[in-house]
Amino acid sequence: MIRLERVTKIYPGSAFPAVDSVSLEVAEGQICMLIGSSGCGKTTIMRMINRLTSITSGTIHIGDQNVMDMDPIQLRRQIGYVIQQIGLFPHMTVYDNIATVPKLLWWDKKRIAERVDELLDLVNLDPDTYRFRYPRELSGGQAQRVGVARAMAADPPVMLMDEPFGAIDPINREVLQEEFLRIQARLRKTIVFVTHDIDEAIKMGDKIALLDAGRLIQFGSPEELLTKPKNQFVKDFVGADRTLKRLNLLRVKHAMLRNPVHCLEEDPSEKVAEKMIEQDMSYLLVTDRQGRLKGYVNLYDLRGHKGTVGDVVRPLSLTVKPDTNLKDALSKMLSYDLGIVVAVDDAGRLQGFLNTRTLFSVVGESYDERGGHWGRITADGRIL
Amino acid sequence: MSTPFSVLQQSLPYLLQGVWVTLVVVLGSLSLGLLVGLPLAVGQVYGPRPLKRIIGLYVWFFRGIPLLVLLFLFYFGLFPFLHLDFSAFTVAIIVLGSISSAYQSQILRGAILSIPEGQMKAARAIGMSDAQAIVHIILPQALRLAIPGWSNEYSVLLKDSAVTYALGVAELMARAHHVASRTYQHLVLYLCAGFIFMILTFLGTRALNALHRKVKLKGYS
Ligand SMILES: Nc1ncnc2c1ncn2[C@@H]1O[C@H](COP(=O)(O)OP(=O)(O)OP(=O)(O)O)[C@@H](O)[C@H]1O
Numbered sequence: 001m002i003r004l005e006r007v008t009k010i011y012p013g014s015a016f017p018a019v020d021s022v023s024l025e026v027a028e029g030q031i032c033m034l035i036g037s038s039g040c041g042k043t044t045i046m047r048m049i050n051r052l053t054s055i056t057s058g059t060i061h062i063g064d065q066n067v068m069d070m071d072p073i074q075l076r077r078q079i080g081y082v083i084q085q086i087g088l089f090p091h092m093t094v095y096d097n098i099a100t101v102p103k104l105l106w107w108d109k110k111r112i113a114e115r116v117d118e119l120l121d122l123v124n125l126d127p128d129t130y131r132f133r134y135p136r137e138l139s140g141g142q143a144q145r146v147g148v149a150r151a152m153a154a155d156p157p158v159m160l161m162d163e164p165f166g167a168i169d170p171i172n173r174e175v176l177q178e179e180f181l182r183i184q185a186r187l188r189k190t191i192v193f194v195t196h197d198i199d200e201a202i203k204m205g206d207k208i209a210l211l212d213a214g215r216l217i218q219f220g221s222p223e224e225l226l227t228k229p230k231n232q233f234v235k236d237f238v239g240a241d242r243t244l245k246r247l248n249l250l251r252v253k254h255a256m257l258r259n260p261v262h263c264l265e266e267d268p269s270e271k272v273a274e275k276m277i278e279q280d281m282s283y284l285l286v287t288d289r290q291g292r293l294k295g296y297v298n299l300y301d302l303r304g305h306k307g308t309v310g311d312v313v314r315p316l317s318l319t320v321k322p323d324t325n326l327k328d329a330l331s332k333m334l335s336y337d338l339g340i341v342v343a344v345d346d347a348g349r350l351q352g353f354l355n356t357r358t359l360f361s362v363v364g365e366s367y368d369e370r371g372g373h374w375g376r377i378t379a380d381g382r383i384l
Numbered sequence: 385m386s387t388p389f390s391v392l393q394q395s396l397p398y399l400l401q402g403v404w405v406t407l408v409v410v411l412g413s414l415s416l417g418l419l420v421g422l423p424l425a426v427g428q429v430y431g432p433r434p435l436k437r438i439i440g441l442y443v444w445f446f447r448g449i450p451l452l453v454l455l456f457l458f459y460f461g462l463f464p465f466l467h468l469d470f471s472a473f474t475v476a477i478i479v480l481g482s483i484s485s486a487y488q489s490q491i492l493r494g495a496i497l498s499i500p501e502g503q504m505k506a507a508r509a510i511g512m513s514d515a516q517a518i519v520h521i522i523l524p525q526a527l528r529l530a531i532p533g534w535s536n537e538y539s540v541l542l543k544d545s546a547v548t549y550a551l552g553v554a555e556l557m558a559r560a561h562h563v564a565s566r567t568y569q570h571l572v573l574y575l576c577a578g579f580i581f582m583i584l585t586f587l588g589t590r591a592l593n594a595l596h597r598k599v600k601l602k603g604y605s
């Protein structure tokens with residue numbers, strides 16, 4: 001846990017505080033995103049947390065310890081800090097860069113070597129390829145990953161990350177964000193994360209702290225910032241498309257219709273066709289006995305067919321996971337022009353499906369948790 | 385009557401012994417200069433203000449006074465005054481080394497200052513003390529950057545070392561002078577001495593360039 005209470009920083013010789021009475025709390029295992037325009041004091045807050053910069057007034061606690069009561073060097077070794085400019089050491093290999101802190105802690109060689117490999121795997125860099133490279137031989141994104149690995153070397157419970165994905169193109173940035181969230185889901189560090197990018201803040205943050213000129217303007221969950229912006233400044237900052245941005249926050253499992261109508265692959269085609277005509281359906285999802293999605297059939301293929309549904313099933317490539325966010329689900333839906341996406345779990349078992357209508361109802365403010373609905377397939381093949 | 389050529393032939397071994405003396409004086413003062421210059425540079429960049437002042441004065445002193453004056457001042461003045469009985473050879477190394485430390489401290493200071501600020505920040509951020517950061521992060525990079533400067537420092541010292549003949553150090557120049565004044569073959573002897581100095585400059589510079597290439601960081605242009 002990190003707790004700031006009325007923290008103020010006035011740099012010597014400066015008339016205005018760089019950070020002005022900021023109070024916020026980051027719970028254990030959560031990510032707090034600091035966002036705000038350039039010069040609003042984000043880096044200064046980070047540097048006060050690990051005492052690279054002195055605190056003018058107010059207190060900062062990590063766990064139940066006041067940072068001012070701790071030895072600064074010991075404090076910094078318990079906090080992984082990814083600085084704004086990455087700051088890899090150019091005269092050291094990737095290995096030595098990551099091993100810097102473990103070496104300071106006098107770990108033995110074998111333990112260091114294992115830890116470096118483990119971290120490189122964690123940030124998705126092949127140890128055998130990258131271990132002995134120098135920073136100049138890495139791309140920007142690879143260097144960022146090494147920077148993150150170095151900050152995590154001694155497994156600090158707290159991480160400060162100052163725009164770790166700042167210098168990266170949007171596509172790779174998204175990849176890094178996904179990886180980061182995957183790692184965080186496992187390691188559950190307490191993280192303060194600086195960004196300039198509101199979408200990144202919404203996607204990654206448990207909490208968002210929006211700053212302006214050193215003052216904390218709003219502090220709350222992404223959901224709160226989007227649905228209850230405190231004032232015009234916040235509204236402008238999150239952007240006019242804040243409703244659409246909520247798609248980033250919601251996951252398929254929040255919106256999908258569960259237990260959709262389906263048949264089994266060994267069902268006789270004739271029987272299924274009869275049912276579909278009766279129910280006015282032209283398409284139907286098909287699973288096996290274990291509930292794994294096999295694809296779909298259409299009425300046209302079933303008519304007059306003597307065998308089982310399994311003979312005429314068509315594959316359905318348009319699947320998502322219950323944890324996929326709705327923005328990705330929507331873009332999939334749009335790019336295939338089908339009007340539906342089907343959710344399957346990691347084992348491929350049918351979980352539910354989404355259509356445009358469910359999506360629209362969810363992003364509207366009238367969102368409520370839904371479930372237990374039965375899908376209906378209309379004559380024109382749409383599933384409601 | 386001795387010809388220029390026979391004089392040269394006969395005196396060459398004697399001159400070459402002087403090369404060793406010259407080299408010891410140069411390498412000795414170069415090392416002494418580094419040994420003293422490095423802490424001076426670190427002190428001047430990271431030290432407290434009074435320390436920076438003192439180092440500034442030191443540098444100003446050794447850069448501002450002609451070499452010959454310093455040699456005489458130390459050899460005939462300061463050391464006898466302190467009852468220190470140093471040989472001319474030792475004084476030559478001490479004086480040249482001190483002057484070189486002043487110059488090398490400035491070369492190194494420039495190199496340290498050219499290391500991006502982020503390096504120190506990153507080192508402190510991951511929990512290094514300032515001393516650890518300087519030793520493990522800043523200096524290894526700065527020393528590499530300083531090698532071209534040393535190359536220059538080496539050739540300057542090599543040439544300056546000829547002046548120590550004034551104290552009677554039996555280096556190359558002193559020996560050339562000695563032979564010339566006995567045989568009157570000034571032209572060929574000083575030409576020869578000059579030529580040897582040129583070769584030493586060339587070889588030393590080559591060696592330092594090779595070192596530069598060897599420790600150059602992979603991926604740097
Ligand atoms: N060492 C310093 N001395 C004096 N003023 C400083 C110092 N560091 C930062 N400032 C000032 O404090 C304010 C906040 O700086 P800070 O670096 O925290 O901004 P930031 O939010 O991280 O900006 P960016 O997004 O550009 O990184 C700025 O006005 C800056 O000029």
Ligand SMILES: [Mg+2]
Pocket residue numbers: 042043044084162
């Ligand atoms: Mg900053």
